Amino acid sequence: METELLRFTTAGSVDDGKSTLIGRLLHDSNAVYEDQLDSVRKVSRDGIDLALLTDGLRAEREQGITIDVAYRYFSTPRRKFIIADTPGHEEYTRNMATGASTADLALVLLDARKGVLTQTRRHACIAWLLGIRHIVFVINKMDAVGYSQEVFDNICGDLGSLSRRLEGCTFHYIPVSALAGDNVVRSSSNMPWFRGCNLLEYLETVQIEDTASIPDFRLPVQYVIRNGGDFRAYAGQIAAGSVREGDEVMILPSRQITRVRTICALDENLKLAHAPMSVALCLDGQFDVSRGCMLASPLRPPEVADHVRATLIWMGEEPLRLRHPYLVKHTSQRVCAQVSQIDSVLDVDMLAEHPAASLRMNEIGTVQLETHLPLFFDAYKKSRGTGSFVLIDPITNRTVAAGMLSGVAQTIPSAIDKPLQSGVTVWFTGLSSAGKSTISQSVYERLWAMGYKVEHLDGDVVRRHLSKDLGFTQEDRNENVRRIGFVADLLAKNGVVVLVSMISPYRAIRDELRSKIESFIEVYVNAPLAVCEQRDVKGLYSKARAGLLPRFTGVSDPYEPPLHSEIECRTDRETLAESVAKVIEYLEAHFQAPSHPGILGREQAADVAAVAAGEMER
Amino acid sequence: MIGHLSHLKRLEAESIHIMREVAAEFSRPVMLYSIGKDSSVMLRLAQKAFYPAKPPFPLLHIDTTYKFREMTDFRDRICAELGFKLIVHKPREAKEQGVNPFRFGTQKCCALLKTKSLLDALAEGAFEAAIGGARRDEEKSRAKERVYSFRDVHGQWDPKNQRPEPWNLFNGRVDKGESIRVFPLSNWTELDIWEYIALEKIPVVPLYFAQEREMLVRGEHLIPFFADVPLLPGERPQPVLSRYRSLGCRFCTGAVRSTATTVPEIVQELKDVRWSERQNRIIDLDQEGSMELKKREGYF
Numbered sequence A: 001m002e003t004e005l006l007r008f009t010t011a012g013s014v015d016d017g018k019s020t021l022i023g024r025l026l027h028d029s030n031a032v033y034e035d036q037l038d039s040v041r042k043v044s045r046d047g048i049d050l051a052l053l054t055d056g057l058r059a060e061r062e063q064g065i066t067i068d069v070a071y072r073y074f075s076t077p078r079r080k081f082i083i084a085d086t087p088g089h090e091e092y093t094r095n096m097a098t099g100a101s102t103a104d105l106a107l108v109l110l111d112a113r114k115g116v117l118t119q120t121r122r123h124a125c126i127a128w129l130l131g132i133r134h135i136v137f138v139i140n141k142m143d144a145v146g147y148s149q150e151v152f153d154n155i156c157g158d159l160g161s162l163s164r165r166l167e168g169c170t171f172h173y174i175p176v177s178a179l180a181g182d183n184v185v186r187s188s189s190n191m192p193w194f195r196g197c198n199l200l201e202y203l204e205t206v207q208i209e210d211t212a213s214i215p216d217f218r219l220p221v222q223y224v225i226r227n228g229g230d231f232r233a234y235a236g237q238i239a240a241g242s243v244r245e246g247d248e249v250m251i252l253p254s255r256q257i258t259r260v261r262t263i264c265a266l267d268e269n270l271k272l273a274h275a276p277m278s279v280a281l282c283l284d285g286q287f288d289v290s291r292g293c294m295l296a297s298p299l300r301p302p303e304v305a306d307h308v309r310a311t312l313i314w315m316g317e318e319p320l321r322l323r324h325p326y327l328v329k330h331t332s333q334r335v336c337a338q339v340s341q342i343d344s345v346l347d348v349d350m351l352a353e354h355p356a357a358s359l360r361m362n363e364i365g366t367v368q369l370e371t372h373l374p375l376f377f378d379a380y381k382k383s384r385g386t387g388s389f390v391l392i393d394p395i396t397n398r399t400v401a402a403g404m405l406s407g408v409a410q411t412i413p414s415a416i417d418k419p420l421q422s423g424v425t426v427w428f429t430g431l432s433s434a435g436k437s438t439i440s441q442s443v444y445e446r447l448w449a450m451g452y453k454v455e456h457l458d459g460d461v462v463r464r465h466l467s468k469d470l471g472f473t474q475e476d477r478n479e480n481v482r483r484i485g486f487v488a489d490l491l492a493k494n495g496v497v498v499l500v501s502m503i504s505p506y507r508a509i510r511d512e513l514r515s516k517i518e519s520f521i522e523v524y525v526n527a528p529l530a531v532c533e534q535r536d537v538k539g540l541y542s543k544a545r546a547g548l549l550p551r552f553t554g555v556s557d558p559y560e561p562p563l564h565s566e567i568e569c570r571t572d573r574e575t576l577a578e579s580v581a582k583v584i585e586y587l588e589a590h591f592q593a594p595s596h597p598g599i600l601g602r603e604q605a606a607d608v609a610a611v612a613a614g615e616m617e618r
Numbered sequence B: 001m002i003g004h005l006s007h008l009k010r011l012e013a014e015s016i017h018i019m020r021e022v023a024a025e026f027s028r029p030v031m032l033y034s035i036g037k038d039s040s041v042m043l044r045l046a047q048k049a050f051y052p053a054k055p056p057f058p059l060l061h062i063d064t065t066y067k068f069r070e071m072t073d074f075r076d077r078i079c080a081e082l083g084f085k086l087i088v089h090k091p092r093e094a095k096e097q098g099v100n101p102f103r104f105g106t107q108k109c110c111a112l113l114k115t116k117s118l119l120d121a122l123a124e125g126a127f128e129a130a131i132g133g134a135r136r137d138e139e140k141s142r143a144k145e146r147v148y149s150f151r152d153v154h155g156q157w158d159p160k161n162q163r164p165e166p167w168n169l170f171n172g173r174v175d176k177g178e179s180i181r182v183f184p185l186s187n188w189t190e191l192d193i194w195e196y197i198a199l200e201k202i203p204v205v206p207l208y209f210a211q212e213r214e215m216l217v218r219g220e221h222l223i224p225f226f227a228d229v230p231l232l233p234g235e236r237p238q239p240v241l242s243r244y245r246s247l248g249c250r251f252c253t254g255a256v257r258s259t260a261t262t263v264p265e266i267v268q269e270l271k272d273v274r275w276s277e278r279q280n281r282i283i284d285l286d287q288e289g290s291m292e293l294k295k296r297e298g299y300f
């Protein structure tokens, strides 16, 4: 028989009995092995302290180690359960958010003796914000209040007002004693007045329809599978909806429409695929589709915008900085972004919103976000998969916030200009598939994060417009290089760091540029031909070998390596991070860095926030 | 709502997503292959993730040279059949110094033969991301492990410096010299692994199936007998109907009494069994929290 999967998260204040409850669930459903019980028996004072079964966390808390979530597993013949257990200490907001982000249901624990606390409200609110639509209030320690129906009824009454504010959510209330085992896995004779099912029965039978998932097809392209020749399969995990062979799909960002030729799978003849399957699709016709693109329902495509509204749960130790460079990771896309405005911060205790100048760790706020490239998204409420993102600090590489998109924002002009700097042209040359675009894209992100004005000219892209008329003869190739050199020089004169990635195989023309352009840095992206050919990122080598591409560099046309490049990146031997570091270090050593927006920007950021706050008060 | 996915298919989809993410975001990934059941499931998932192409990363096996013959034979046969690229790394120095668990103790032997070799092999290949088959249900200290486990320039795990992982959005950004260990099987349990092996008919090493094997019976432990295992006074090997639940080096892998000779029988056995899988790894018994310590030193 096929078993289903239910993911739930648990929340409760310290000492409400959460560890005991989870221990009880695991123990009474036979998910604990004898040797594990033995080790707990040894340290328990009398009998078995079930809390210790899961208490890797407590010791760590004492050592000051932060754990966001610990995962536990158990199963019954009907369902397999994944528990995201979040410790209830100070960092709970960020921890709970992480645990709740993948859960279908939340258990919120209360101590019957204490009733509804501020934390109870907080826990329910965070679960709801993260899209959970089933909340079970577990009223624990009923043994300590004489299994009193009155106590239980009063607590349920107090929870009523909270429940009404969390729209779209269903609530369930179960009185238990985790310690004695009442109503956890076995229904209790101590509470004959309670007619509902026990906790495990409820978890086994509750119907979890994917509330936060629209029926419209969404496939963020994660990876392009190539297998020689023209073969391309676009791989990813379906974020929403379903797709059949022959269906029309829209490619984003190009908005081209085509059909699904096949769903490509090992040992399976799949005609239909749906969320959350990981699939690979072959399309009719040839298109320029790469990681970060999305395949979507053409009738109901996602929103496309570069200025969006979002709710952020701040997780970084440093508070949120306005107009500071961050990276957004959204579906399979990674883009540069900045927060242009903080609309409000949420008071989770009172369920009220206030104006704010920043967001600190564990605070939740709504903001406006500007991204360098448009995002293809749905509101988080409609689709978790295409509505969620994380913010990454590009300098420390840490994940500083979890975000949920709510819609498109109105565009307002950027208030702050980037500071002055001296410009330079960084020329990445090398064979096709050597890694030029990858390295220059990463360098771009790094420089951008450091506050530089930076532009990227990619050979493939330029050939689609500026040099559309040119072919691949030596003259045409040289003309192409000259044109790009000209544009790069213009930009550099205006203080931009220009990254050019193109094969540019001939030494003479590169040297000509060097003599004409003021600051010219040549980066030789070097990997042996055999390695490039094996990578064959664009499938060009196989075409060239088959004689379909005349004058292909490395195969039927020469590549003349630089003799005096400033930097050489051996991409067959070094990691991407190492190559990027070489370029950045060189630039830092030789060129004036912009005055960092972190120092300059602080006052301005405060100004912007003050304005924002003022607006709100008015 | 169209379609419904069984829990195994959901786990499969999640693991494939993680593998593709690694292949897309890292310039030099590698997949650790330890020949065991978890690795066998990983191979199948990798095959599916990149079908019809081969995975865009090599497999790496840390061969302590104390592996069972059946394991290395199986490894070579499977990798050849699948056409996956395999790197076998053997610890040179430590072997020359004659490191073994009898002279050095299991802690040190493991540190030298496994952890150090692993770090050496990762450094030699300049691998930025290493995919491993660890599961969170294996051991208490793994319960909180991230899917992307961040390691510093020494390959070490700093529990204070791990990144939050909401949704399925993984942050794989590393600076020079840093790396990420990736665990696509994080949410699988031992039972899931066997149910999936049954569902997908995945080949596994015959050592997992019950058979009469020469064993040294020491209390609860069944220690496989080989000519180079030192005997206790008066001790003799005896044939015991047994199988292995997890596989490591032959000195440190205990067997369990079992009659399960097929995958469905193993699945049934696991549903009834009252002992955890780690019980039979002699290595974990040395010291409370020994897994935690090893991880900090750079182990998986």
Ligand SMILES: Nc1nc2c(ncn2[C@@H]2O[C@H](COP(=O)(O)OP(=O)(O)O)[C@@H](O)[C@H]2O)c(=O)[nH]1
Pocket (backbone or CB within 6 Å): A012, A013, A014, A015, A016, A017, A018, A019, A020, A021, A051, A140, A141, A142, A143, A144, A176, A177, A178, A179, A180
């Ligand atoms: N009387 C009573 N005590 C309980 C119950 N559940 C837990 N406790 C006790 O409450 C204390 C805190 O429990 P624990 O599970 O560690 O709480 P946690 O901090 O929420 O994980 C312990 O002393 C438990 O024995 C219960 O149902 N009834």
